[in-house]
Amino acid sequence: MRRLALTGSWPNMLSEIRNKRRGSVATHGIRAGAKNLQTDRLWMFETMLRSRELENRIKTIYFEGKTPVFNMAKGPIPGEMHLSGGQEPCAVGVCAHLRPSDFVTSTHRPHHVALAKGVDMQAMTAEIFGKATGLSNGLGGHMHLFDAAVNFSCSGIVGEGIAPAVGAAIAAQIQGRDDVAVTFMGEGATNQGVFHESLNLAALWKAPVLFVIEDNAYGISVAKAESTAVASNVVRAAAYAMPGVFVPDNDPDLIYAAAGEAVARARAGGGPTLIEIETHRLEGHFVGDTVEYRPLVERERMKDIDPIMLFRERLLKEGADAAELDRLATAAAAEADAAVAFARESKFPDLKEMYTHVFG
Amino acid sequence: MSSVESSVEVPAGAAERKRRLTISRALNEALHLEMAADPSVVVLGEDLAKIGGVWGTTQGLLAAFGGKRVRDTPISEAAFIGAAVGMAAMGLRPVVELMFVDFFGVCMNSIYNLAAKQRFFSGGQVKCPMVLMMSVGGGYSDAGQHSQCLYATFGHLPGMRVVMPSNASDAKGMLISAIRDDNPTIFMFHKAIHGVGWLGTLPASIVNVAEGSYTVPLDKASIAREGTDLTIVGLGVTVHHAVAAATVLQKEGVSAEVIDLRSIAPLDRETVCRSVAKTGRLLAVDDDYLSYGVSGEVIATAVTDPRVKLKATPVRISYPDVPVPFSSVLEQAILPNNEKVLAAARKIIAESSGG
Amino acid sequence: MVEVTIPQDFWDDDSEGSISSWFFAEGDTVQKGDLIAEVTNEKAASELLAPGSGTLSIVVGAEIPIHRGQLVAKII
Numbered sequence: 074m075r076r077l078a079l080t081g082s083w084p085n086m087l088s089e090i091r092n093k094r095r096g097s098v099a100t101h102g103i104r105a106g107a108k109n110l111q112t113d114r115l116w117m118f119e120t121m122l123r124s125r126e127l128e129n130r131i132k133t134i135y136f137e138g139k140t141p142v143f144n145m146a147k148g149p150i151p152g153e154m155h156l157s158g159g160q161e162p163c164a165v166g167v168c169a170h171l172r173p174s175d176f177v178t179s180t181h182r183p184h185h186v187a188l189a190k191g192v193d194m195q196a197m198t199a200e201i202f203g204k205a206t207g208l209s210n211g212l213g214g215h216m217h218l219f220d221a222a223v224n225f226s227c228s229g230i231v232g233e234g235i236a237p238a239v240g241a242a243i244a245a246q247i248q249g250r251d252d253v254a255v256t257f258m259g260e261g262a263t264n265q266g267v268f269h270e271s272l273n274l275a276a277l278w279k280a281p282v283l284f285v286i287e288d289n290a291y292g293i294s295v296a297k298a299e300s301t302a303v304a305s306n307v308v309r310a311a312a313y314a315m316p317g318v319f320v321p322d323n324d325p326d327l328i329y330a331a332a333g334e335a336v337a338r339a340r341a342g343g344g345p346t347l348i349e350i351e352t353h354r355l356e357g358h359f360v361g362d363t364v365e366y367r368p369l370v371e372r373e374r375m376k377d378i379d380p381i382m383l384f385r386e387r388l389l390k391e392g393a394d395a396a397e398l399d400r401l402a403t404a405a406a407a408e409a410d411a412a413v414a415f416a417r418e419s420k421f422p423d424l425k426e427m428y429t430h431v432f433g
Numbered sequence: 434m435s436s437v438e439s440s441v442e443v444p445a446g447a448a449e450r451k452r453r454l455t456i457s458r459a460l461n462e463a464l465h466l467e468m469a470a471d472p473s474v475v476v477l478g479e480d481l482a483k484i485g486g487v488w489g490t491t492q493g494l495l496a497a498f499g500g501k502r503v504r505d506t507p508i509s510e511a512a513f514i515g516a517a518v519g520m521a522a523m524g525l526r527p528v529v530e531l532m533f534v535d536f537f538g539v540c541m542n543s544i545y546n547l548a549a550k551q552r553f554f555s556g557g558q559v560k561c562p563m564v565l566m567m568s569v570g571g572g573y574s575d576a577g578q579h580s581q582c583l584y585a586t587f588g589h590l591p592g593m594r595v596v597m598p599s600n601a602s603d604a605k606g607m608l609i610s611a612i613r614d615d616n617p618t619i620f621m622f623h624k625a626i627h628g629v630g631w632l633g634t635l636p637a638s639i640v641n642v643a644e645g646s647y648t649v650p651l652d653k654a655s656i657a658r659e660g661t662d663l664t665i666v667g668l669g670v671t672v673h674h675a676v677a678a679a680t681v682l683q684k685e686g687v688s689a690e691v692i693d694l695r696s697i698a699p700l701d702r703e704t705v706c707r708s709v710a711k712t713g714r715l716l717a718v719d720d721d722y723l724s725y726g727v728s729g730e731v732i733a734t735a736v737t738d739p740r741v742k743l744k745a746t747p748v749r750i751s752y753p754d755v756p757v758p759f760s761s762v763l764e765q766a767i768l769p770n771n772e773k774v775l776a777a778a779r780k781i782i783a784e785s786s787g788g
Numbered sequence: 789m790v791e792v793t794i795p796q797d798f799w800d801d802d803s804e805g806s807i808s809s810w811f812f813a814e815g816d817t818v819q820k821g822d823l824i825a826e827v828t829n830e831k832a833a834s835e836l837l838a839p840g841s842g843t844l845s846i847v848v849g850a851e852i853p854i855h856r857g858q859l860v861a862k863i864i
Contacts, residue, residue, distance in 0.1 A: 136830075141804030141853035143830050144633040145573045151761050152574030203574070203760030214576040214759025229578040230536060231508050264507035265539065292508055294484045300507035361631060363832045366484050421762040427755050452822065453811040489833075630808030630828035636850070639809050 113169045117325050118388060119401045120168075121161035121381050124185040126402075126409035127194060128156045131184075131201065134413065135360050143361065149202055149417065154215060157185040159323070159355035162380045163287045164189035166320075166328025167255055167348075170336040176224040176241035176254040178234025181216045182287075183227035186257050191223040198412040204419035211422045212430060232258065232265035235284070239271050242280035242339070253339040255283040260349075261292030263306050272313035272347070281339035283332065284310075284347040289354035294366035310347035317347040323380050326387075353378060454642040455628020457489040459601035460566075463608040464491060464528065466646050468498050471526065474612060477504040477513055478530035478566075487532060488568055488622070489629055510540035514565065518547045521563045526612060531567040534621065535578045537586075548617040549592030561617045564608070569597070570623040570670060570720065572768055573632055576759040582721035582752070584668070587619050588697040589725070595697040596651050597621040599672040600640045601628070603695060606649030614651060621697075623669040637673050654701035656708075660690035663714040663778055666705060666731050668694040671718040671750075671769055678774040687782055697727060705731055706738040713744035714781050720769050723751040745785035748777050790840030792861040794854055798827060798834045804853040805829030807836075807860065810846060818844050818863060825860070838863060 131150065138148025145152060157164075160182070168189035171177065179186040187197055192208070200207030201215045208220055216229035224241070228234050238256035245252040262268055263286060275282050286306055290297045303309060310317025316338075318331045328350055335346035355375045357364040364372055385398060454462065468474045476482075476491055482505040485492030495503045506513040510531060517527040531537060537544065544565065551561040571580025587595045594616055598604035604622070611618040626638035657672055658679050665675040672693040679689035690708050694701065709715045715735050717728035728749035735741050750769045758764055799805060808828045812818055818838045825836040838844075842863040848854055 140830070142806040142808075142851050143631045143828055145575075145631055146633055146761070152576060152759065153579070200759075203762070207760075211760030211763065212577075212756075212758045214574070216576055216578065217759065229576065230538070232539070261508040264509045266509070266511050267539070292479070293487065294480045295505045295507070299505060361830055363830075422760055424763060424766055427753075427758050427763050427767070431755050451812070451816055452818075453809070453813070455809055455826070458823075628809060628826075630826055630833045631830075634809065636809075639811070 113329065114326070114388070115401075117162075117165035117169055117329065118381075118384055118398070119405065120165045120189050121185075121325070121384070122402055122405040123194065123408060124161050124164070124188045125158060125381055126405040127188070127198065127412060128158055128184055130409050130413050131198075132156060132360055150215075151203075152214060153181075154360040155182040155358065156356060156360060157182050159353040159375065159380060160287050160289060161185045162323050162325040162328050162384070163257065163285065163350050163352050166325045166350075167257075167283070167285055167332040169329055170333050171255065172252065173223045174250065174252045176238060176245075176252065177226075177257070178238050178255075179225070179227040179257045180231070180234065180259060180262070181227070181229045182259070183216070183218055187218055187220070187225055187227070190220075190225045192218065192220045192225050194408060194412045195415045196220070198416040199419050202416040202419070203421065204416055205422040205426070206415070206419040210426045210430075212426065232262040232267045234258065235262065235271045236267055236274075238282050239275045239280050242275070242282035242345075243278060245281060251281075251340045253281045253283065253336055255285055257285045257287060259292065260286055260288040260290070260297050260306070261295075261300065262286075263309065264300060269309075269313070272309070272315065272345070275345040276314040279342070279344040281342070282345045283335050283339065284345065285332075286347070286349040287352050288349055289352050291354060291358070291367065293358045306347060306349045315345045315347055317349065320348060320350045323350070323352045323378070325380065325384055353380070355379065451641045452644075453639050454601045454605075455634060455639050456598060456601045456604040456622055456626060457628040459605040459642050460490045460608050460622065461492050462642070463605045463612070464494060465497065467609055467612045468494065468502065470646070471612075472502075473524060474526045474528060475502045475504075475520065476528045477506050477517065479506055479508060479532055481505060481530055486530060488530075488627060490530070490566065490622075510536060511543050514540045515543035515547055517563050517565075518543065518551065518561055521548075521561045521617075522551065522559050526562045526564075528564045528566065528612060531565060533579050534567045534569045534583050535581045537567075537583065544593070544619075545590045549590060552616070553592055560615045562612075562615045563617045564611045564620050565617065566620045566622065568624050568627070569621045570625050571757050571764060572625055574759060574761050574764060577756040580757040580764070582719070584621070584697045584719060584721045585726040585730075588700070588727065588730070592617070593698065594618040594651055595621070596695060597623060597669045597697065598695065599626065599657070599667075599669050599693050600638050602640050602642050603649050603655070603693075605642055606647050607651060607695065609646055610648040610651050613648070618651065621669070625670045626673065635670065635673050637676065649695075652696050652699050652701060654695055654704040655693045656690065656704070657693045658689065658691040660688040660712065662687050662712055663689045663716065663781060664692060664705070664708040664712045665689050665774065665778065666692045666694060666715070666717045666728075668697065668719060668727065671720055671774075674769055674771050674774045675718060677771040678778055681775055682778055685779075687778070689778060694727070694731075700730060700734065702734045702738075705734055706741060709735040710738070710740040710742070713742060714785060715743070715747040716750070716774070716777055716781060717747070718750045718769050718774055720752050722754050723749070724754050726751050745781045748781055750774060750777055790842065790863040791859055792824070792836070792839060792863060794827060794836070794856050794858050794860060795834075796856050798856055799829040799832065802855065803829060804855060806853055807848065807850045808833065810850055812844050814844065814846050816844050818842065827854075836860075
């Protein structure tokens with residue numbers, strides 16, 4: 074069990090953790106096998122690009138039909154939209170270790186996790202457009218994406234995916250599979266009762282589950298320091314008798330290392346782990362959020378710490394081929410364009426679709 | 434339950450200039466007035482303090498009354514609503530917001546077992562003067578967990594008032610009444626008529642609102658439009674569907690009476706029965722799930738009253754027993770609207786013509 | 789006569805907004821400082837206050853595209 078000495082103030086604790094983590098990343102990388110690691114790293118970069126390219130297009134299209142009079146009900150993508158720009162490392166660092174048979178739940182901000190888990194981009198995009206070719210024939214929409222083929226689902230209620238992940242993990246135990254479950258949540262969800270109930274249950278039953286907190290420091294307008302009595306949820310993991318790991322800096326490699334260890338532990342029967350990732354929400358809570366509650370200096374800093382940009386720089390510095398990275402970017406853009414075109418051209422569902430899936 | 438005085442008090446000097454407000458601003462004005470008048474009124478909920486609420490209802494309260502009385506909470510509905518019950522027991526008058534009615538699942542115990550039953554279990558010793566505001570309603574593609582109404586879910590459980598205004602003038606007076614009332618009140622506001630600019634608001638809900646404090650009773654329906662041939666009963670947004678239909682029917686020689694329920698619990702059965710006893714025809718419209726719903730309750734109320742002699746089969750228009758689908762073509766097809774109300778009204782009249 | 793125009797600081801660029809609600813009707817009496825309309829650009833709302841007192845004459849109705857600086861009403 075990893076213990077973190079939590080001494081003194083929040084900044085001190087952060088640098089303590091960073092120092093500890095750096096050491097263990099190097100060790101882990103060698104253990105994993107350099108070839109797998111490099112393949113996985115390129116996959117992570119590519120997947121982050123794919124998610125970002127799609128979301129950039131979704132953001133633009135979202136405003137179609139909504140100007141000059143902003144009416145949320147209008148346009149090809151109506152309703153609310155919560156984009157994950159900046160949080161891509163959380164999804165790829167964890168999902169790099171997962172199989173289709175591993176179970177994942179995510180939140181109202183799901184696109185990056187869905188794609189990293191292997192959800193088909195075209196079907197997902199069509200679902201966001203409410204089309205019959207969508208994952209759920211247009212019944213679910215952006216916050217309720219389900220793909221049983223890769224065991225992915227998400228929810229619009231904060232904290233709702235936590236307990237099902239524990240259940241899926243127990244199912245794997247009962248059914249004799251070494252599959253794991255992962256639940257992604259924001260830091261706001263850790264103040265929901267079900268979070269605490271689920272952690273206790275997972276530890277009690279030694280469920281092979283990962284609780285992954287995408288800590289972007291804001292629950293809509295409320296900063297973490299104003300909502301949460303502890304500086305880090307690693308403390309709460311200890312309270313629920315499971316290892317807790319803090320990963321700083323939104324770093325895909327560090328996330329990959331921490332998640333790899335947790336997944337291996339779970340598959341081997343070692344029980345649950347909580348991973349708290351310091352990530353960044355580059356924009357507002359929803360598309361249209363003016364983010365005035367956030368200090369300007371923080372908002373302006375976001376573009377300087379774009380994780381895709383930073384990871385690309387790191388890969389180049391290590392000797393990656395720039396042309397290869399560019400090819401991945403071009404391919405991601407083309408794939409996103411194709412997904413959007415597919416969604417636009419697909420037809421809307423028939424009325425009777427609604428009634429077919431109320432009961433079975 | 435004790436009931437607020439059943440006459441609308443309008444402050445002296447009410448022959449004053451007109452100005453209109455959205456329901457959002459009217460509720461905000463009510464909160465400012467009551468918080469200034471009564472130091473025991475406190476406000477808590479998600480995103481209410483610093484940004485004045487995602488629905489705009491608590492704008493300016495933090496600056497005016499400070500962080501002790503106006504608080505942002507963590508995403509912990511069970512805890513902060515349960516805490517509000519405790520505050521209320523000790524003499525505070527909490528106004529709490531559940532951001533979307535759909536979130537009631539995580540905190541229903543605090544509502545229906547705690548807030549609603551304090552007075553009853555204590556034999557009147559302990560009261561719960563809490564107002565729980567919540568947004569309801571869909572029609573803008575927010576899908577199955579952000580678009581529900583759930584009037585019947587809350588109306589069915591004894592011990593709490595459940596109200597919903599259809600216009601800004603009622604909204605202000607009703608909220609002031611609710612804050613002053615010693616009973617827990619579920620104060621629903623419908624998103625289609627609330628007045629947040631990014632959602633599209635029915636203009637008919639933006640009406641003249643008197644300045645100063647006034648109350649509107651919490652247990653009386655209002656007659657939105659008088660008539661003699663048909664009673665149409667609605668609440669919140671469906672009142673506006675009914676009025677729109679009634680306007681067209683007038684040109685066709687049909688005089689429809691529109692009742693704005695305003696209160697789901699307790700239901701003003703007397704107003705409903707007197708109206709249907711007069712007209713003999715009943716159409717009930719609500720946008721909650723059909724089965725076990727408000728419209729069914731309205732019809733049951735009327736048909737079981739000995740004064741009512743029906744000239745036509747009562748009709749209810751509701752939302753079907755289906756989770757709210759995301760795709761707009763589906764959702765728009767199944768919501769109640771002006772045309773459906775009009776079509777149903779014409780059919781009732783035709784069924785009973787000559788009656 | 790006082791002109792009511794959309795203030796330049798209501799939003800940042802040349803994009804269009806609209807009046808989401810007028811809070812007074814044509815011919816109503818308004819006083820300087822009254823909240824006479826709510827104006828939205830994307831999702832941000834701003835409050836339009838009466839720059840003078842008198843009778844309101846509306847030039848641009850609700851939900852019609854407008855620019856910053858545009859004349860939307862007169863107070864006579």
